[in-house]
Protein backbone atom coordinates (compact mmCIF):
# COMPACT_ATOMS: atom_id res chain seq x y z
CA UNK A 1 0.00 0.00 0.00
CA UNK A 2 1.38 3.40 -0.97
CA UNK A 3 0.99 5.60 2.11
CA UNK A 4 1.36 8.89 0.28
CA UNK A 5 3.59 10.69 2.79
CA UNK A 6 6.83 10.98 0.85
CA UNK A 7 8.20 14.46 1.50
CA UNK A 8 5.62 15.30 4.18
CA UNK A 9 7.15 17.11 7.15
CA UNK A 10 6.60 15.24 10.42
CA UNK A 11 7.39 16.31 13.97
CA UNK A 12 7.63 13.46 16.50
CA UNK A 13 7.94 14.30 20.19
CA UNK A 14 9.72 12.08 22.72
CA UNK A 15 11.70 10.54 19.88
CA UNK A 16 15.04 9.77 21.53
CA UNK A 17 13.94 6.22 22.38
CA UNK A 18 10.97 3.88 22.74
CA UNK A 19 7.67 4.51 20.99
CA UNK A 20 8.62 7.97 19.69
CA UNK A 21 11.81 6.67 18.13
CA UNK A 22 9.98 3.74 16.48
CA UNK A 23 7.39 6.14 15.00
CA UNK A 24 10.07 8.53 13.76
CA UNK A 25 11.91 5.62 12.12
CA UNK A 26 8.68 4.35 10.58
CA UNK A 27 7.77 7.74 9.12
CA UNK A 28 11.31 8.23 7.81
CA UNK A 29 11.20 4.79 6.15
CA UNK A 30 8.06 5.95 4.29
CA UNK A 31 9.94 8.96 2.93
CA UNK A 32 8.74 11.68 5.31
CA UNK A 33 11.07 14.49 6.39
CA UNK A 34 11.15 13.79 10.12
CA UNK A 35 11.95 16.24 12.92
CA UNK A 36 12.65 14.04 15.94
CA UNK A 37 12.46 15.96 19.23
CA UNK A 38 13.53 15.22 22.81
CA UNK A 39 15.98 16.49 25.42
CA UNK A 40 18.66 13.95 24.43
CA UNK A 41 19.41 15.09 20.88
CA UNK A 42 22.65 13.07 21.06
CA UNK A 43 20.63 9.83 21.27
CA UNK A 44 18.54 10.89 18.27
CA UNK A 45 21.71 11.71 16.34
CA UNK A 46 23.03 8.22 17.19
CA UNK A 47 20.01 6.23 15.99
CA UNK A 48 19.47 8.42 12.92
CA UNK A 49 23.12 8.58 11.89
CA UNK A 50 22.46 6.94 8.50
CA UNK A 51 19.00 8.49 7.96
CA UNK A 52 19.44 11.80 6.10
CA UNK A 53 15.72 12.59 6.33
CA UNK A 54 15.77 12.71 10.17
CA UNK A 55 16.72 15.95 11.96
CA UNK A 56 17.23 15.94 15.77
CA UNK A 57 15.47 18.84 17.50
CA UNK A 58 15.97 19.95 21.11
CA UNK A 59 12.80 20.00 23.21
CA UNK A 60 12.02 20.03 26.92
CA UNK A 61 8.29 19.61 27.41
CA UNK A 62 8.49 21.00 30.95
CA UNK A 63 9.76 24.34 29.60
CA UNK A 64 7.31 26.50 27.65
CA UNK A 65 10.13 28.57 26.16
CA UNK A 66 11.45 25.38 24.59
CA UNK A 67 8.04 24.74 22.97
CA UNK A 68 7.94 28.25 21.54
CA UNK A 69 11.49 28.00 20.22
CA UNK A 70 10.75 24.68 18.46
CA UNK A 71 7.54 26.02 16.91
CA UNK A 72 9.31 29.17 15.73
CA UNK A 73 12.12 27.18 14.08
CA UNK A 74 9.72 24.85 12.30
CA UNK A 75 7.30 27.58 11.21
CA UNK A 76 10.15 29.64 9.75
CA UNK A 77 10.95 26.63 7.58
CA UNK A 78 7.42 25.76 6.34
CA UNK A 79 5.71 24.22 9.39
CA UNK A 80 4.75 20.56 9.65
CA UNK A 81 2.13 18.32 8.06
CA UNK A 82 2.22 15.56 10.68
CA UNK A 83 2.50 16.01 14.46
CA UNK A 84 2.92 13.04 16.80
CA UNK A 85 2.61 14.09 20.45
CA UNK A 86 4.39 12.04 23.09
CA UNK A 87 6.00 12.67 26.47
CA UNK A 88 7.76 10.91 29.30
CA UNK A 89 5.55 8.91 31.66
CA UNK A 90 4.75 10.55 35.04
CA UNK A 91 5.67 9.08 38.42
CA UNK A 92 3.28 6.46 39.86
CA UNK A 93 1.03 7.30 42.80
CA UNK A 94 -2.54 7.01 44.09
CA UNK A 95 -5.32 9.46 43.22
CA UNK A 96 -6.12 10.04 46.89
CA UNK A 97 -2.78 11.55 47.85
CA UNK A 98 -1.16 12.95 44.69
CA UNK A 99 -0.21 16.54 45.48
CA UNK A 100 -1.54 19.61 43.68
CA UNK A 101 1.96 20.66 42.60
CA UNK A 102 2.50 17.32 40.83
CA UNK A 103 -0.80 17.68 38.96
CA UNK A 104 0.12 21.18 37.79
CA UNK A 105 3.69 20.34 36.75
CA UNK A 106 2.69 17.20 34.88
CA UNK A 107 -0.36 18.79 33.27
CA UNK A 108 1.88 21.47 31.84
CA UNK A 109 4.38 18.95 30.38
CA UNK A 110 1.92 16.28 29.18
CA UNK A 111 -1.04 18.42 28.16
CA UNK A 112 -0.92 22.25 28.17
CA UNK A 113 2.40 22.57 26.36
CA UNK A 114 1.34 19.97 23.80
CA UNK A 115 -1.98 21.78 23.23
CA UNK A 116 -0.07 25.02 22.71
CA UNK A 117 2.46 23.50 20.30
CA UNK A 118 -0.41 22.01 18.29
CA UNK A 119 -2.20 25.37 18.22
CA UNK A 120 0.92 26.98 16.77
CA UNK A 121 1.40 24.32 14.08
CA UNK A 122 -2.28 23.91 13.14
CA UNK A 123 -2.87 27.08 11.05
CA UNK A 124 -0.38 25.91 8.41
CA UNK A 125 -2.01 22.48 8.20
CA UNK A 126 -5.45 24.06 7.80
CA UNK A 127 -4.24 26.49 5.13
CA UNK A 128 -2.66 23.64 3.15
CA UNK A 129 -5.83 21.54 3.59
CA UNK A 130 -3.91 18.55 4.92
CA UNK A 131 -2.70 17.59 8.37
CA UNK A 132 -2.38 14.74 10.83
CA UNK A 133 -2.19 14.98 14.63
CA UNK A 134 -1.71 11.73 16.54
CA UNK A 135 -1.47 11.72 20.33
CA UNK A 136 0.16 8.88 22.25
CA UNK A 137 -1.72 8.27 25.51
CA UNK A 138 -2.23 4.93 27.30
CA UNK A 139 -4.68 2.07 27.76
CA UNK A 140 -5.27 3.80 31.13
CA UNK A 141 -7.62 6.32 29.48
CA UNK A 142 -10.13 3.50 28.87
CA UNK A 143 -9.27 1.21 31.77
CA UNK A 144 -7.50 3.23 34.49
CA UNK A 145 -4.29 1.57 35.68
CA UNK A 146 -4.08 1.27 39.49
CA UNK A 147 -1.60 3.65 41.16
CA UNK A 148 -1.10 5.73 37.99
CA UNK A 149 -3.36 8.66 38.90
CA UNK A 150 -1.35 11.32 37.06
CA UNK A 151 -1.14 9.25 33.90
CA UNK A 152 -4.82 8.19 33.90
CA UNK A 153 -6.06 11.69 34.70
CA UNK A 154 -3.88 13.86 32.48
CA UNK A 155 -3.97 11.54 29.47
CA UNK A 156 -7.78 11.55 29.71
CA UNK A 157 -7.60 15.35 29.37
CA UNK A 158 -5.56 14.85 26.19
CA UNK A 159 -8.29 12.55 24.86
CA UNK A 160 -10.96 15.19 25.56
CA UNK A 161 -8.90 17.90 23.91
CA UNK A 162 -8.14 15.76 20.84
CA UNK A 163 -11.79 14.80 20.35
CA UNK A 164 -12.87 18.43 20.60
CA UNK A 165 -10.16 19.53 18.16
CA UNK A 166 -10.96 16.75 15.68
CA UNK A 167 -14.43 18.21 15.01
CA UNK A 168 -13.06 21.75 14.70
CA UNK A 169 -10.55 20.95 11.97
CA UNK A 170 -12.11 17.96 10.13
CA UNK A 171 -13.45 20.04 7.25
CA UNK A 172 -9.95 21.47 6.65
CA UNK A 173 -8.47 18.05 5.88
CA UNK A 174 -6.79 17.74 9.27
CA UNK A 175 -7.36 14.53 11.24
CA UNK A 176 -6.78 14.15 14.99
CA UNK A 177 -6.55 10.71 16.56
CA UNK A 178 -5.38 9.20 19.83
CA UNK A 179 -3.47 5.94 20.18
CA UNK A 180 -3.55 3.78 23.30
CA UNK A 181 -0.49 1.61 23.94
CA UNK A 182 -1.06 -1.39 26.19
CA UNK A 183 2.29 -2.98 27.07
CA UNK A 184 4.85 -2.28 24.35
CA UNK A 185 8.39 -3.50 24.96
CA UNK A 186 10.47 -0.33 25.37
CA UNK A 187 13.28 0.62 27.77
CA UNK A 188 10.67 2.24 29.99
CA UNK A 189 8.75 -1.03 30.29
CA UNK A 190 12.00 -2.82 31.19
CA UNK A 191 12.61 -0.17 33.85
CA UNK A 192 9.06 -0.58 35.22
CA UNK A 193 9.46 -4.38 35.35
CA UNK A 194 12.80 -4.03 37.14
CA UNK A 195 11.18 -1.67 39.66
CA UNK A 196 8.29 -4.11 40.21
CA UNK A 197 10.77 -6.96 40.76
CA UNK A 198 12.62 -4.91 43.35
CA UNK A 199 9.40 -3.86 45.08
CA UNK A 200 7.97 -7.38 45.30
CA UNK A 201 11.23 -9.28 45.79
CA UNK A 202 10.45 -11.46 42.76
CA UNK A 203 12.90 -12.25 39.93
CA UNK A 204 12.38 -9.87 37.00
CA UNK A 205 11.71 -12.78 34.60
CA UNK A 206 8.83 -13.87 36.83
CA UNK A 207 7.41 -10.34 36.77
CA UNK A 208 7.66 -10.18 32.97
CA UNK A 209 6.09 -13.62 32.49
CA UNK A 210 3.14 -12.74 34.74
CA UNK A 211 2.69 -9.39 32.98
CA UNK A 212 2.76 -10.98 29.52
CA UNK A 213 0.33 -13.70 30.66
CA UNK A 214 -2.23 -11.02 31.56
CA UNK A 215 -2.37 -9.93 27.89
CA UNK A 216 -4.66 -11.99 25.61
CA UNK A 217 -1.87 -12.23 23.02
CA UNK A 218 0.43 -13.54 25.75
CA UNK A 219 3.29 -11.17 24.95
CA UNK A 220 4.36 -7.54 24.95
CA UNK A 221 3.98 -5.62 21.70
CA UNK A 222 7.00 -4.60 19.65
CA UNK A 223 7.65 -0.85 19.16
CA UNK A 224 7.50 -1.46 15.40
CA UNK A 225 3.99 -2.98 15.73
CA UNK A 226 2.89 0.15 17.57
CA UNK A 227 4.60 2.45 15.07
CA UNK A 228 2.99 0.74 12.07
CA UNK A 229 -0.47 1.84 13.22
CA UNK A 230 0.68 5.39 13.94
CA UNK A 231 2.35 5.65 10.52
CA UNK A 232 -0.90 4.47 8.93
CA UNK A 233 -2.89 7.11 10.83
CA UNK A 234 -0.36 9.70 9.64
CA UNK A 235 -0.79 8.63 6.04
CA UNK A 236 -2.98 9.74 3.16
CA UNK A 237 -4.70 6.34 3.41
CA UNK A 238 -6.21 7.22 6.81
CA UNK A 239 -7.98 10.30 5.38
CA UNK A 240 -11.42 9.37 6.79
CA UNK A 241 -10.28 8.39 10.30
CA UNK A 242 -10.60 11.21 12.81
CA UNK A 243 -11.63 11.70 16.43
CA UNK A 244 -10.84 8.04 17.10
CA UNK A 245 -9.13 6.25 19.96
CA UNK A 246 -7.11 3.37 18.56
CA UNK A 247 -5.99 0.58 20.90
CA UNK A 248 -2.66 -1.08 20.21
CA UNK A 249 -2.69 -3.43 23.17
CA UNK A 250 -2.83 -7.09 22.13
CA UNK A 251 -6.39 -7.19 23.50
CA UNK A 252 -5.47 -5.95 27.00
CA UNK A 253 -8.36 -3.55 27.54
CA UNK A 254 -11.28 -5.66 28.76
CA UNK A 255 -14.19 -3.56 27.53
Ligand SMILES: NC(=O)c1ccc[n+]([C@@H]2O[C@H](COP(=O)([O-])OP(=O)(O)OC[C@H]3O[C@@H](n4cnc5c(N)ncnc54)[C@H](OP(=O)(O)O)[C@@H]3O)[C@@H](O)[C@H]2O)c1
Nearest residue numbers: 014016017018019038039040060061088089183184186188
Ligand atom coordinates in the same frame (compact mmCIF):
# COMPACT_ATOMS: atom_id res chain seq x y z
N1 LIG B 1 5.63 1.51 26.37
C1 LIG B 1 4.39 1.24 26.78
O1 LIG B 1 3.96 0.09 26.80
C2 LIG B 1 3.48 2.35 27.23
C3 LIG B 1 2.19 2.02 27.71
C4 LIG B 1 1.36 3.06 28.11
C5 LIG B 1 1.77 4.38 28.04
N2 LIG B 1 3.03 4.65 27.57
C6 LIG B 1 3.45 6.04 27.55
O2 LIG B 1 3.85 6.39 26.23
C7 LIG B 1 4.95 7.32 26.31
C8 LIG B 1 6.14 6.75 25.55
O3 LIG B 1 6.45 5.49 26.10
P1 LIG B 1 7.91 4.87 25.99
O4 LIG B 1 7.80 3.49 26.54
O5 LIG B 1 8.46 5.10 24.65
O6 LIG B 1 8.68 5.77 27.07
P2 LIG B 1 10.24 6.13 27.16
O7 LIG B 1 11.06 5.01 26.63
O8 LIG B 1 10.47 6.56 28.57
O9 LIG B 1 10.41 7.39 26.17
C9 LIG B 1 9.94 8.65 26.56
C10 LIG B 1 10.42 9.67 25.54
O10 LIG B 1 9.96 10.94 25.98
C11 LIG B 1 11.06 11.84 26.05
N3 LIG B 1 10.88 12.78 27.14
C12 LIG B 1 10.78 12.52 28.47
N4 LIG B 1 10.68 13.66 29.16
C13 LIG B 1 10.71 14.67 28.25
C14 LIG B 1 10.70 16.09 28.34
N5 LIG B 1 10.61 16.72 29.52
N6 LIG B 1 10.76 16.82 27.21
C15 LIG B 1 10.86 16.21 26.01
N7 LIG B 1 10.90 14.88 25.85
C16 LIG B 1 10.84 14.12 26.96
C17 LIG B 1 12.28 10.96 26.29
O11 LIG B 1 13.45 11.58 25.75
P3 LIG B 1 14.49 12.46 26.61
O12 LIG B 1 14.61 11.83 27.96
O13 LIG B 1 15.70 12.40 25.77
O14 LIG B 1 13.88 13.85 26.67
C18 LIG B 1 11.94 9.74 25.44
O15 LIG B 1 12.32 9.93 24.11
C19 LIG B 1 5.24 7.53 27.79
O16 LIG B 1 4.53 8.65 28.26
C20 LIG B 1 4.66 6.28 28.43
O17 LIG B 1 4.29 6.48 29.77
C21 LIG B 1 3.88 3.68 27.17
